[in-house]
Amino acid sequence: MNFKHKYIFLFPGLFVLIGILIFPIIFVVRLSLSGWNSYNGLNFIGLENYIRLFTDDPRFWESFFRLSFLSVTTVVLQYVIGFALAHMVWKEIKFQRFFRVLFLIPMMTTPVIMTVIWRTFFHESLGPVNDILGNFGFSPKWLTDPTLAKFTVIIVEVWQWTPFMFLLLLAGLLSLPKEPFLAAAIDGASPVRKFIYVTFPLMAPISIGAIIIRLIEASKIMDTVYVLTSGGPGTSTETSSFYIFIKGLREFQMGYAASMSFTYLIIMIISLTVIAKVLTKLLLKD
Amino acid sequence: MGKLYTFLKYFFITIWTVFVVAPFLWALTTSFKDFNSVNGGVTYIPWVDFEPNLEGWRVLIKSPAEGGVDIVEPYFNSLFVTCTASLISIILGTLSAYALSRYTFKAGPIKNNDITFFFISQRIMPPIVLSIPFFLFLGAVNLLDSLIGLIVVYIVLLMPIAVWIMVDFFNKVPREIDETALIDGCNPYQAFFKVVLPNSIPGLIVAGMFCIIFGWIDFFFAFILTFTEVQLLPVKIVALNSSITPWWSLSASALVSVAPLIVVAFIVERYLSKGNLSGAIK
Numbered sequence: 001m002n003f004k005h006k007y008i009f010l011f012p013g014l015f016v017l018i019g020i021l022i023f024p025i026i027f028v029v030r031l032s033l034s035g036w037n038s039y040n041g042l043n044f045i046g047l048e049n050y051i052r053l054f055t056d057d058p059r060f061w062e063s064f065f066r067l068s069f070l071s072v073t074t075v076v077l078q079y080v081i082g083f084a085l086a087h088m089v090w091k092e093i094k095f096q097r098f099f100r101v102l103f104l105i106p107m108m109t110t111p112v113i114m115t116v117i118w119r120t121f122f123h124e125s126l127g128p129v130n131d132i133l134g135n136f137g138f139s140p141k142w143l144t145d146p147t148l149a150k151f152t153v154i155i156v157e158v159w160q161w162t163p164f165m166f167l168l169l170l171a172g173l174l175s176l177p178k179e180p181f182l183a184a185a186i187d188g189a190s191p192v193r194k195f196i197y198v199t200f201p202l203m204a205p206i207s208i209g210a211i212i213i214r215l216i217e218a219s220k221i222m223d224t225v226y227v228l229t230s231g232g233p234g235t236s237t238e239t240s241s242f243y244i245f246i247k248g249l250r251e252f253q254m255g256y257a258a259s260m261s262f263t264y265l266i267i268m269i270i271s272l273t274v275i276a277k278v279l280t281k282l283l284l285k286d
Numbered sequence: 287m288g289k290l291y292t293f294l295k296y297f298f299i300t301i302w303t304v305f306v307v308a309p310f311l312w313a314l315t316t317s318f319k320d321f322n323s324v325n326g327g328v329t330y331i332p333w334v335d336f337e338p339n340l341e342g343w344r345v346l347i348k349s350p351a352e353g354g355v356d357i358v359e360p361y362f363n364s365l366f367v368t369c370t371a372s373l374i375s376i377i378l379g380t381l382s383a384y385a386l387s388r389y390t391f392k393a394g395p396i397k398n399n400d401i402t403f404f405f406i407s408q409r410i411m412p413p414i415v416l417s418i419p420f421f422l423f424l425g426a427v428n429l430l431d432s433l434i435g436l437i438v439v440y441i442v443l444l445m446p447i448a449v450w451i452m453v454d455f456f457n458k459v460p461r462e463i464d465e466t467a468l469i470d471g472c473n474p475y476q477a478f479f480k481v482v483l484p485n486s487i488p489g490l491i492v493a494g495m496f497c498i499i500f501g502w503i504d505f506f507f508a509f510i511l512t513f514t515e516v517q518l519l520p521v522k523i524v525a526l527n528s529s530i531t532p533w534w535s536l537s538a539s540a541l542v543s544v545a546p547l548i549v550v551a552f553i554v555e556r557y558l559s560k561g562n563l564s565g566a567i568k
Contacts, residue, residue, distance in 0.1 A: 005474040006389035010401070013382030013445060017405065020442050024419035031418065085302060088295050099299060101555045106306060108547035112505040112520045113540045116527045117313045120537070128312055131328035159305065171558055191291060220412050223505040227524055241414040248418050249510060261415040268410060 032259035036252070049259035059235065060243060060260055064267070067239040070150065071218035074157040075165075079211055081158070082165030087199070090173045100170070107163035115227040118156050119143070146236035149229050153237050156224055161217070165210055172206030173199075204283040212276050219268055240264050310541070317342040317537040324533050342534030346542060355531065355539050360522040364502065367433055367518065371440035372497035376490065378441075379405075379448025384478060386449075387456035388464065405449040408442060413506045416442070421510060431515045439507050444497040451496060455489030456482075492557050495550050502547055519543050 032049055034042040053060060089099050106114070121127050122142035130139050142152045180202065184194045222241040225231060231238035231246075244264065248257025315332060316324065323329045323336030332338040348354030385391075386402050420439055421430070429435030463485060467477035483490075508518040517525075523543055526536055 006385050006391065009381045009385035009389070009478070010391070013378035013405075013449065014401070016378055016441065017408065017445055020438060021408070021416075024416050024423060027419040027422070028415060081302070084298060088299055093295075097555060097559070099303070100558070101551050102303060102306060104551040104554060105548055108499060108503075108551050109544040110503040110505065110520050110523075110547075113523045113543050114309060116523055116536060117309050117540050119527070120316065120533055121309055121312055126324060126328060128328055128330070159309070167554070167558070174558065191288070216410050220414075222414065223509075223520075227527065241412055244414045245417070248414075249421065254418055254422075258418055261412070261418065264412060265415050268412065272410065 028258045028262055031255055032262045034255045034258075036255040042255075045255070049256050050263070052256065053259055053263060059238075060240070062235065063238045063243040064240045064264070066150075066237070067219065067221065067241075068271075070153060070157070070221060070237075070239065071215060074154050074161070074221075075211060075214045075218050077154070077158050078162045078165040078214060079207070082162050082210075083169050083203075083207075085162070085166050086170035086173055087195075090170060103166050104163045106160055107167070109160075111160050112223045112227050114160065115156060115224050118152075118159075119228060122152055143229055144233050146233055149233060149237050153221075153225060153228060156228060157218070157221065160224070161214065164217075165214055168210040168213065169203070169206065172203055172210070176202050208276065208279045208283055211279060212272065215272060215275065219272075313537040313541050316533050317535075317541060319534050321532070342532075342538040345535040346538060355526055355535055357519065357522055357539050357543070360517045360519045361543070363433060363516055364519040367436050367440060367508075368498055368501035371437045371444055371501050372494060374437070375441050375444035375448045375497050376494055379445045379493070380452050380483075380486075380490065383449045383452030384456055384482065386453050388461070402449065402453055406446050408446040413443075417507070417510050420507070424511060431512050433516055435511055436508060436516070436518070439511065440501050440504065443504065443507070444501055447496050447500060448493045451493040452486075452489055455486060455493075459485055488557055491553065495554055495557075499547060499550060 031042065033044060033046060035045045035048075036042065085103055089096055089103070093099070122129055124130055124139065124141055124143070127142075129142065133139060140148055143149055176199075180198050181194070184198045189197070220241060221239050222245065225237050225239055225242055226245075229237045231242050235243075240260075241264075244257050244260045247253050247260065315330060318332055318338035318340070319329065319336055320339055320341060329335035345354045346357065350356040382405065386398050391398050391401060416439075424430040424432075424435045424439075429438070459482060463481055464474075464477045467481040468474070472480065503520070505520040505524070508521050509524070512518065512521065520543075523536075523540055526539060
C-alpha cells in the first residue's frame with residue numbers, strides 16, 4: 001500500500017496524546033528535583049526530595065503497602081466472583097440476559113456517587129446494615145474502626161468493579177472454540193474435570209489480561225477512599241494516591257509530591273511487569 | 287452432582303443479585319423519606335414503615351435559593367465534557383488504530399506493537415501523577431476551571447481505550463476488504479471511510495460505550511481541575527454529601543446521576559452476546 005498515507009492516519013492521534021502528555025511528564029521530573037514556594041517558584045535542590053522520601057517518610061511506604069494489600073485483595077475477589085458469575089450465565093440459564101445486564105450495572109455507575117450512597121448504607125446508627133445486624137447484637141463500626149474500614153473499602157470496590165471482570169471473562173468465555181468441549185463431552189468428563197482441564201486452561205490468557213487490567217485500575221484507588229473514609233480513621237485507609245494528593249494539593253508541597261508520584265509511577269510499572277511475567281509463567285505452562 | 291451444581295448456582299446468583307440491587311433499593315426508598323423516617327430508626331418499606339413523600343425529588347427542580355440542589359447545570363456539563371472528549375478520542379483513536387492495524391511502522395527499534403503499547407500504557411499512569419502538572423499548566427493558559435481544560439485532560443484518559451479496542455477490531459476486519467476497494471480505484475482515504483468504517487460500526491459502538499463510561503465516571507480530574515465556574519456531576523454530588531444536604535435529596539440526586547449509563551449496560555450486553563467484545567480483551 002502507499003507509503004505516506006499511513007502517517008496521515010497515525011499521527012493526529014499520536015501527536016495529540018504526546019502533545020498533551022510530554023510537558024506534564026517532563027515537568028513532574030523537573031518539579032521532583034525542586035523545592036517549591038510561591039515567592040521564587042522552582043529552585044533546584046537536586047535529590048533532596050528523593051532522599052527525604054526514601055529515608056524519612058514511613059507514611060508514604062505504609063500507604064503504598066496498604067494500596068498493594070487493597071488492590072491485590074479486591075482484584076483476587078473480583079476475579080474469583082467474576083469468573084464464577086461469568087461461568088454461571090455463560091450457558092443456558094433462566095433470564096440469562098436479565099442477569100447479564102444486572103451484573104454489569106454497577107460498573108456503569110459513578111464510583112463516588114455510589115460511595116455517597118454506601119456511606120448512608122453503612123452508617124453506624126441510621127444505616128440498614130447495622131440495623132439488621134443489631135437484631136443479632138452486633139453493631140460494627142464500618143467506617144471508624146481502622147481494620148473494618150479497610151474491609152468496607154474492599155466491599156465497595158468489589159461491588160463496583162467485579163462487573164468489569166465479569167464482562168472481560170464472559171466475553172472471553174463466549175469466544176472459546178467449541179471443539180475441546182465436544183471432545184470432553186465425548187470422553188464423559190465430569191463438570192469439575194471439564195472446568196479444570198478444559199475451561200480454565202483455555203481461559204488462562206484472557207484471565208491474565210483481565211487481572212492485569214484490573215490491577216492497573218485498582219492501583220489508582222482514591223475516589224472511593226476519599227468519599228468513604230477520607231483516608232481515615234487516622235491513616236488506616238490512606239492509599240498512595242491519596243497521600244500524594246494531600247501533600248501536593250492540600251499542603252502544597254508540590255516538589256515533594258512530584259517526587260513521590262514519580263517514584264510511585266516507577267514502582268507501579270515495575271511491579272505490574274513482574275506480576276504479568278509471573279502470572280504468565282504460572283498459568284501458561286506450555 | 288448436577289443438582290448440587292444447579293442449586294449452588296442459583297443460590298450464588300441470588301446472593302449476588304441482592305448485593306448488586308441493595309444500594310439502589312436503599313437509595314430509592316431513602317429518597318421518599320422525611321426527617322423522622324430517616325433519623326428515628328431505620329425504615330424500609332414505604333406505607334408500612336413510613337409515609338413516602340416527594341420532597342427529595344422536588345429539590346431536583348428547585349433553584350438553589352429555594353433550597354434546591356442545583357444539579358441541572360452539572361448534569362449538562364458532565365454530558366458535554368464526556369461526549370465531546372469521547373468523540374474526539376474515538377475519531378483520533380480510530381484513525382491511529384487503523385494505521386497500526388494495516389500499515390507497518392518502523393523507526394529504529396520502535397515497531398507497531400510498541401506504538402500500540404505506548405497508547406494503551408497511558409492507562410497505567412496514575413491520575414495523581416499528572417494532576418499536579420495539569421493543575422499548573424491549565425492554570426498557566428487560563429483553562430483551569432473550564433470545560434475545554436477538562437476535555438483536553440479527558441482525551442488522555444479516553445484515547446488509549448479507543449485505540450485498544452479499535453486496533454483489535456480492525457485486526458479482525460479482513461484486509462481483502464480494503465484491498466478490493468483499492469483495486470476498484472478508491473484512494474486509501476475513500477477505502478477507509480467508505481468501505482472499512484461502515485464495516486466497523488460494532489467496534490465503534492463498543493469503543494464509544496467504554497469511552498463514555500470512563501469519561502462519565504471520572505471524579506478525580508474534575509475534582510482537582512475545576513472549582514466554581516464549572517462543576518461536573520460527581521463533584522457536585524460529593525459536595526452535596528459534605529454539606530448538610532439531607533439524605534432524601536442526596537439519594538434522589540445520586541439516583542438521577544447514575545441512571546443514564548444504565549442504558550449503556552443494555553447496549554454492552556447486546557454486543558457481548560454477538561461476540562463483538564471478545565477480540566478486544568485478548
